Amino acid sequence: MNALIPLHEEILACRRCEAEGFILPAAPVVSGPVMSRIMLIGQAPGRVELVERRPFQGKAGRVLFTWLRSVGIHEDEFRESVYMTAITKCFPGPAAGGNGDRRPSAREIALCRPFLDRQLEIVRPAVILLVGGLAIERFLPKAPLADLVGRRIEQDGRMYIPLPHPSGASRWLNHPEHKELLARAMEQVRDAWTGLGESRGEDVRQRTVVAAGA
Numbered sequence: 028m029n030a031l032i033p034l035h036e037e038i039l040a041c042r043r044c045e046a047e048g049f050i051l052p053a054a055p056v057v058s059g060p061v062m063s064r065i066m067l068i069g070q071a072p073g074r075v076e077l078v079e080r081r082p083f084q085g086k087a088g089r090v091l092f093t094w095l096r097s098v099g100i101h102e103d104e105f106r107e108s109v110y111m112t113a114i115t116k117c118f119p120g121p122a123a124g125g126n127g128d129r130r131p132s133a134r135e136i137a138l139c140r141p142f143l144d145r146q147l148e149i150v151r152p153a154v155i156l157l158v159g160g161l162a163i164e165r166f167l168p169k170a171p172l173a174d175l176v177g178r179r180i181e182q183d184g185r186m187y188i189p190l191p192h193p194s195g196a197s198r199w200l201n202h203p204e205h206k207e208l209l210a211r212a213m214e215q216v217r218d219a220w221t222g223l224g225e226s227r228g229e230d231v232r233q234r235t236v237v238a239a240g241a
């Protein structure tokens with residue numbers, strides 16, 4: 028906890044991407060219980076998170092929590108137990124074509140990477156849910172989404188569960204076979220959630236939620 032609070036303060040004060048002209052304004056989002064055994068890593072906050080300063084508050088969040096509810100995991104419980112973060116911590120702005128949010132550039136990802144590395148060092152999650160292609164690329168060897176979603180991947184002493192992004196910007200989920208892969212992936216999330224139940228209970232008792240605007 029002692030290490031995570033100053034790190035969150037450092038992230039919240041960061042204006043690197045604003046200073047380099049990528050975004051205006053920088054509004055970093057951080058949120059999570061200190062002792063989480065599960066970490067969720069998305070792409071970047073969206074325009075709703077820019078205002079609310081909590082991860083997955085907008086449309087993508089509604090879809091994500093619908094997926095979780097389908098395997099018996101409820102939003103409040105999830106937010107209390109899971110450390111939620113992203114590859115970059117600030118809203119990158121809309122995509123040029125108007126379809127969803129802009130994918131952060133390689134430079135923005137590099138600028139933000141030390142924060143994610145330190146979050147991982149401090150939280151040391153046993154399970155990481157990778158939400159969307161950018162998060163998946165950061166941790167797993169390159170492969171089509173259909174070869175990854177529905178699989179549990181053990182690597183570096185952790186379990187990774189890749190998920191498609193729930194933003195709706197991609198048509199990947201329109202394919203019936205991909206819906207089946209998603210259902211399998213959510214069963215894996217449920218199994219990991221259930222398997223970590225005892226220690227998750229401890230985490231909730233010890234939790235200190237450090238969130239922007241909280």
Ligand code: SF4
Pocket residue numbers: 038041042043044045053054055115116117135138139
């Ligand atoms: S995205 Fe990361 S590096 Fe860029 S301004 Fe936000 S917190 Fe800083």
